[in-house]
Amino acid sequence: MIIITGATGELGSRIVDRLLQRVPAESVGVSVRDPSKAQHLADRGVRVRPGDFTEPATLAKAFEGADRVLVVSAAIRGDAAVGANLAAIDAAVAAGAGRILYTSHQASAPDSLFAPQAVHFATEQHLAELPVPYTALRNGFYATTLAMHLEGALATGTVAAPADGPVSWTAHDDLAEAAAILLATEHPEDGPTAPLTASQALDLEAVAAELSTLTGRTITRTVVDDEEWRAGAIERGMPAPAADFTLGLYRAARRGEFDVVDPALGELLGRPPLPVASTLRRLLG
Template structure:
């Protein structure tokens, strides 16, 4: 049985859908915090069980009978995220899984300026120490993150943010399909994958140009000083820790951490990855 965690989330739900195009539903199980939210999957024949990374004692039942487990990285911050990921990985080992897959990131690094990348690096290191075969999916930066920019850009006509750099904005749909292909593959590959990214990396000035083309409006890019930006978003209600966390994204981008593109995703999909315009179009409705 193939077990997928976080199957009601934005990425996990897409992965399950794509996997069900490839394997029978009775061979798929999901581990979710709230089984009620996965009722539609249960109706399709998928095994649904409660499991929470922060309550490791729940994972044994959730992973029971697993041949493969896909651990979708915990959506929490700091050291707690590392602990949660490792708890899920270890539970998969204990459950007897023959392979563990993990949604890592193209910029995974212990010294990254964006905190989640250190979490991915620590989880990858743990995976590398296991005797069980593992695959870490080095996903490109989620293009859906651009939703954070849209309201302000459409209201003011400018993308106002700290200095940034090119980012390989990659569509959830592409990454979900890639994960499903690897989950269903006889030999998905060991260790970390090549970067699974879109075909180009764009900075926010280029994103603003894409928005202009899609909306028929002139959307410009305004660079805001880091401290000025922090003060502004906190004043408008963003908690200070969240603001500092987000600022790390811009700092990492301008250091070039996300300026990586690779043909691996397109080769795996057998088609070109979706461009950022496709995600922007969907976000715009």
């Protein structure tokens, strides 16, 4: 049985949908914090069981009978995220899974300026020490992150943010399909994959140009000093830790951490990855 965690989230739900196009529903199980939110999957024949990374005792039942487990990285921050990821991975091994897959990131590194990358690196280090094979999906940066700029851009006509750099904005749909392909493949590659990215890396100036084309309005890019941006974000109601977290994204981008594109995703999908305009169009409604 193939078990997927986080199956009601933005990425996990898409992975399940695409996996069900490739394998019978009775061979798929999901581990979710709230099974009531996965009733639609149970109705399709998927095994639904409660499981919470922060309560490892729940995972033994959730992972029971697993041949493969896909651990979708915990949606929390810092050391707690590492602990949650490792608890899920160890529970999968204890359940007898023959392979662990993990949604990592193309910028996974211990010294990244964007905090989640150190979490991915620590998780990958743990995976490398397992007694079973693993595959770490080095996903490109989620293009939906650009949603945080849209309201301000549409209201003011400018994307106002700290200095940035090119980012491999990659569609959830493409990454979900890639994960489903690897889950259904008899012998997926071992270790970290090549970067699974869109075909272009774009900075916010290029994103503003895309928004101009999509909306028929002139959207410009304005660079804001780091501390000025942080103070303004906090004044608008963003908690200070969240402002610092987000500022790390811009600092990492301008250091070039996300300026990576690779043909691996397109080769896996058998088609070109979706461009950032596709995600922007959906976000704009």
